[in-house]
Amino acid sequence: MVRSDWVPQTVDVSVPSIARAYDFMLGGAHNFAVDREIALKIDRMMPGLRAGARVNRAFLGRAVRFMVDQGVRQFLDIGSGIPTVSNVHEVAQGIDPECRVVYVDRDPIAVAHSELMLADNDRAAIVRADMRDVAGILDSPQARRLLDLDQPVGLLMMLMLHWIPDEWDPGALVAAYRDALPAGSYFAASHVSADHAGRSMHRAAEMIKDSGSRDQMTVRSHAEVLALFDGFELVEPGLVGCAEWRPGGPGDVSDVPLMNMLLYAGVGRVIR
Ligand SMILES: C[S@@+](CC[C@H](N)C(=O)[O-])C[C@H]1O[C@@H](n2cnc3c(N)ncnc32)[C@H](O)[C@@H]1O
Numbered sequence: 001m002v003r004s005d006w007v008p009q010t011v012d013v014s015v016p017s018i019a020r021a022y023d024f025m026l027g028g029a030h031n032f033a034v035d036r037e038i039a040l041k042i043d044r045m046m047p048g049l050r051a052g053a054r055v056n057r058a059f060l061g062r063a064v065r066f067m068v069d070q071g072v073r074q075f076l077d078i079g080s081g082i083p084t085v086s087n088v089h090e091v092a093q094g095i096d097p098e099c100r101v102v103y104v105d106r107d108p109i110a111v112a113h114s115e116l117m118l119a120d121n122d123r124a125a126i127v128r129a130d131m132r133d134v135a136g137i138l139d140s141p142q143a144r145r146l147l148d149l150d151q152p153v154g155l156l157m158m159l160m161l162h163w164i165p166d167e168w169d170p171g172a173l174v175a176a177y178r179d180a181l182p183a184g185s186y187f188a189a190s191h192v193s194a195d196h197a198g199r200s201m202h203r204a205a206e207m208i209k210d211s212g213s214r215d216q217m218t219v220r221s222h223a224e225v226l227a228l229f230d231g232f233e234l235v236e237p238g239l240v241g242c243a244e245w246r247p248g249g250p251g252d253v254s255d256v257p258l259m260n261m262l263l264y265a266g267v268g269r270v271i272r
């Protein structure tokens with residue numbers, strides 16, 4: 001296989017990465033045959049998956065705009081992925097150019113492309129890290145330069161926490177971030193669920209496991225995702241299907257009904 005020059009030497013292009021498969025679903029070009037194969041396999045089982053990815057991105061945009069409206073001017077986006085359209089800094093800085101954003105991802109291609117995109121933006125940067133390294137991320141040069149932890153922060157974990165298995169205790173990880181943030185901060189997350197897709201979602205998780213990807217998906221119920229918001233006060237309408245979280249227009253909703261419900265989405269406020 002010919003390696004493109006945008007592919008870091010350390011990247012194993014024979015196993016899929018969720019960052020690249022998701023890039024494919026959003027119409028991006030930074031993916032390989034293995035990534036497209038797994039995405040298409042799951043899409044054949046649950047047609048409309050690409051619409052689901054777009055519904056998630058639309059929720060991300062609404063959540064960021066909501067937080068900016070609440071006065072938040074700095075963001076920590078964990079599991080930010082390969083840059084696409086309407087990234088967090090574009091949405092937030094589009095409203096107020098003073099907004100600052102720290103992205104975090106463990107995928108080398110997501111990091112390499114984010115670095116390129118942000119080269120001329122002195123108010124946004126990316127940290128390559130596993131989200132479990134809470135102290136390392138918060139103490140990184142990028143976070144120290146861009147985030148003031150005495151001021152409200154918008155913490156985002158979009159389509160992220162289902163990559164954290166129960167044995168890693170995702171609730172404790174979210175709590176560790178929450179405890180580092182001052183009152184008035186917000187947390188937004190979207191998370192896959194099997195509640196509306198029955199066996200298909202579990203089958204998708206098995207397909208990803210069989211693919212050899214290091215990203216392994218844990219499907220959770222509404223109650224389990226809700227528990228990840230412990231210690232936050234959920235803003236209206238609570239934890240709902242992604243397209244049901246304050247939709248503002250037709251672009252926020254899919255005409256494939258399952259894709260509006262496949263992901264749970266919510267925004268919570270840090271209370272003390
Ligand atoms: C499906 S993408 C979501 C991208 C973006 N947040 C969005 O919603 O459009 C999930 C991202 O989480 C990243 N990820 C998964 N597990 C991670 C971990 N333990 N630490 C950091 N990033 C992780 C993956 O590399 C991938 O880029």
